[in-house]
Amino acid sequence: xxxxxxxxxxxxxxxxxxxxxxxxxxxxxxxxxxxxxxxxxxxxxxxxxxxxxxxxxxxxxxxxxxxxxxxxxxxxxxxxxxxxxxxxxxxxxxxxxxxxxxxxxxxxxxxxxxxxxxxxxxxxxxxxxxxxxxxxxxxxxxxxxxxxxxxxxxxxxxxxxxxxxxxxxxxxxxxxxxxxxxxxxxxxxxxxxxxxxxxxxxxxxxxxxxxxxxxxxxxxxxxxxxxxxxxxxxxxxxxxxxxx
Numbered sequence: 001x002x003x004x005x006x007x008x009x010x011x012x013x014x015x016x017x018x019x020x021x022x023x024x025x026x027x028x029x030x031x032x033x034x035x036x037x038x039x040x041x042x043x044x045x046x047x048x049x050x051x052x053x054x055x056x057x058x059x060x061x062x063x064x065x066x067x068x069x070x071x072x073x074x075x076x077x078x079x080x081x082x083x084x085x086x087x088x089x090x091x092x093x094x095x096x097x098x099x100x101x102x103x104x105x106x107x108x109x110x111x112x113x114x115x116x117x118x119x120x121x122x123x124x125x126x127x128x129x130x131x132x133x134x135x136x137x138x139x140x141x142x143x144x145x146x147x148x149x150x151x152x153x154x155x156x157x158x159x160x161x162x163x164x165x166x167x168x169x170x171x172x173x174x175x176x177x178x179x180x181x182x183x184x185x186x187x188x189x190x191x192x193x194x195x196x197x198x199x200x201x202x203x204x205x206x207x208x209x210x211x212x213x214x215x216x217x218x219x220x221x222x223x224x225x226x227x228x229x230x231x232x233x234x235x236x237x238x239x240x241x242x243x244x
Contacts, residue, residue: 013089022210062115112156
């Protein structure tokens with residue numbers, strides 16, 4: 001296979017969601033060994049059974065402080081190294097001021113910000129120590145522009161963008177790379193419980209597919225160190241919402 005990678009190891013959070021599972025399949029096909037994380041042990045093992053490369057499933061919620069170190073340790077124990085962290089786990093909550101569920105919003109913030117930050121710092125400290133590595137954060141087009149009713153979600157992605165940019169500045173002269181993927185509207189099913197179908201919002205009739213994001217991530221990972229890819233945007237006809 002063209003572009004086949006031998007000997008590289010990637011950790012993927014949110015691995016059973018639309019984007020996460022597409023990334024797992026793409027990296028597996030490219031020859032990566034994988035450590036997969038998501039809350040559901042059953043879904044993780046179902047995904048792992050479909051992949052052709054070595055993989056380890058580690059169930060756990062990103063709200064748990066120890067999960068990032070557990071995932072890094074799983075990569076080192078099972079494969080002897082870790083080269084890529086795809087920091088993708090997250091939630092999408094939204095609602096107008098009259099009906100918004102504040103507890104769900106706060107839970108989303110803990111996962112999307114605290115959980116993502118813990119993952120980033122844990123893996124980057126290891127990458128700096130070993131002299132190389134690539135952190136890819138899943139942000140959103142909403143990390144650049146805001147829409148009504150999704151302000152809290154957008155705020156979590158603004159936070160990921162700010163951290164990523166600061167870390168890129170700090171580590172720019174090292175062998176460690178940091179990238180953000182900013183999807184627009186993606187057909188993942190994350191917003192199926194909303195009153196209005198996502199594809200009807202703002203006239204976005206043709207959402208991207210998770211596989212579109214996976215192709216972009218693989219392109220980012222294949223770039224030589226001299227060609228850094230800090231931000232990549234994948235959007236539909238009208239980029240409105242993104243979900244892992």
